Amino acid sequence: MKTIALALDHFSRYAGGAESYAVSLAQTLVRSGWAVHLFGRSWEGEPQEAVFHRLTVPRWWPEWARLMGFALKHRRAIRSGGFDVILGFGNTIHMNVYQSHGGVHWESTKRKLFAEPNPLLRLVNRVVYRISPKQWVRHWIESAPFRLYPPPKIIAISPMIKEDFIRTFGIDAGRVALVYNGVDTDRYHPGLRQSRRGSFRQTLGIDPETVVFLFASYELRKKGILPLIEAAGLLKSRVGETFRVIVAGGRPSPRQSKRIAKLRLEGTILFLGPVRNMEECFADSDVFVLPTYYDACSLVIFEAMASGLPCITTQFNGAAGIISEGGDGFILKHPPGVEDLADKMALLLDRTRRESMGQAAAETARGYTIHQNHQAVLKILDEVAETVRKGPAI
Numbered sequence: 001m002k003t004i005a006l007a008l009d010h011f012s013r014y015a016g017g018a019e020s021y022a023v024s025l026a027q028t029l030v031r032s033g034w035a036v037h038l039f040g041r042s043w044e045g046e047p048q049e050a051v052f053h054r055l056t057v058p059r060w061w062p063e064w065a066r067l068m069g070f071a072l073k074h075r076r077a078i079r080s081g082g083f084d085v086i087l088g089f090g091n092t093i094h095m096n097v098y099q100s101h102g103g104v105h106w107e108s109t110k111r112k113l114f115a116e117p118n119p120l121l122r123l124v125n126r127v128v129y130r131i132s133p134k135q136w137v138r139h140w141i142e143s144a145p146f147r148l149y150p151p152p153k154i155i156a157i158s159p160m161i162k163e164d165f166i167r168t169f170g171i172d173a174g175r176v177a178l179v180y181n182g183v184d185t186d187r188y189h190p191g192l193r194q195s196r197r198g199s200f201r202q203t204l205g206i207d208p209e210t211v212v213f214l215f216a217s218y219e220l221r222k223k224g225i226l227p228l229i230e231a232a233g234l235l236k237s238r239v240g241e242t243f244r245v246i247v248a249g250g251r252p253s254p255r256q257s258k259r260i261a262k263l264r265l266e267g268t269i270l271f272l273g274p275v276r277n278m279e280e281c282f283a284d285s286d287v288f289v290l291p292t293y294y295d296a297c298s299l300v301i302f303e304a305m306a307s308g309l310p311c312i313t314t315q316f317n318g319a320a321g322i323i324s325e326g327g328d329g330f331i332l333k334h335p336p337g338v339e340d341l342a343d344k345m346a347l348l349l350d351r352t353r354r355e356s357m358g359q360a361a362a363e364t365a366r367g368y369t370i371h372q373n374h375q376a377v378l379k380i381l382d383e384v385a386e387t388v389r390k391g392p393a394i
Helices: 017-031 063-078 105-115 119-131 133-142 159-169 199-204 225-239 254-262 278-283 299-306 318-322 338-347 351-365 370-390
Strands: 003-007 035-040 051-054 085-088 097-099 153-156 176-178 211-217 243-249 269-273 287-290 311-314 329-332
Touching: 003 017, 003 063, 017 035, 017 299, 017 370, 035 063, 063 133, 085 370, 097 370, 105 119, 105 133, 105 159, 153 159, 153 370, 159 176, 159 318, 199 278, 211 225, 211 278, 211 299, 225 243, 225 254, 225 338, 243 278, 278 299, 287 299, 287 338, 299 311, 299 318, 299 351, 311 318, 311 338, 329 338
Parallel strands: 003 035, 003 085, 035 051, 085 097, 097 153, 153 176, 211 243, 211 287, 243 269, 287 311, 311 329
Antiparallel strands: none
């Protein structure tokens, strides 16, 4: 039996992209006959067949120390395990396969700085980031796969991330395998909008004819909530109360709430908080909007498209690589412009255009299934395991 170790802070089917992906991959590995070991701070019990190894780091440590502590504890715990494959997701320094779901840290930081609309504060933040111990520790950990010998196998989850790896770390393109994110089309599909549409809207007091734009993230600011708030205000001034914006995941900050109140959008933008049943959100929405400043390859874009929703996102979301501009979604420039976003949202108020693009989105998503993703990743893991078992050439 082949053995694999996966390392992540939190393993949860209901959390963000990397956390839920790791759980689904672990489930596939178990079904494929692998012995799966999970190393992390917390685990919600899936898959049941996995062995969980808790890595504890004191909460009172500063964040840079917690990052370093986790990476060093993982390296110490893993070395005596005799694993065929050690898969890292970006928070460890010992691995033979690397698949980052966060992208390249410095690229992410540089682009997410634009989430601060004030130019002076943005400049201050740029300086602070450059001298922050946390940022340098994160960069040191993230660069580990590119300085290890023998070199681990590198998996990029989008062409954007592959290009970022090559440019940032100066590696040959041949070292990087491209395996796009994938979606569970049994769970997310256009049929949801027929079988489950209605009850969620009724709970929120939204009538059937109102167009619902869905935004989903726990990191509201980094994923573009401020330009979305501004765009909603602009759109409302044009078309009135013909739409709603539903925010699933995070809660608004005082600054965001204040801006919503100033634009009189309290009844237009509705915050749901954490959501475990995203299928209902997709079923009762019409368009998915994620004007993110940086995303390696947002899984929620795939889920929304598979559910039959046209998507609006930015050029620095790796998932934009599967979107056909004007065909199944729209791609905004970076940083996302408020007027451009409002214009794209206005176009999708038209039912005929929206439904046509939604059908095209579902068709596109069928080419990027989680089954295809897992099979491609398992092929790489099998090859690495075979190489490990053969040992070094004499």
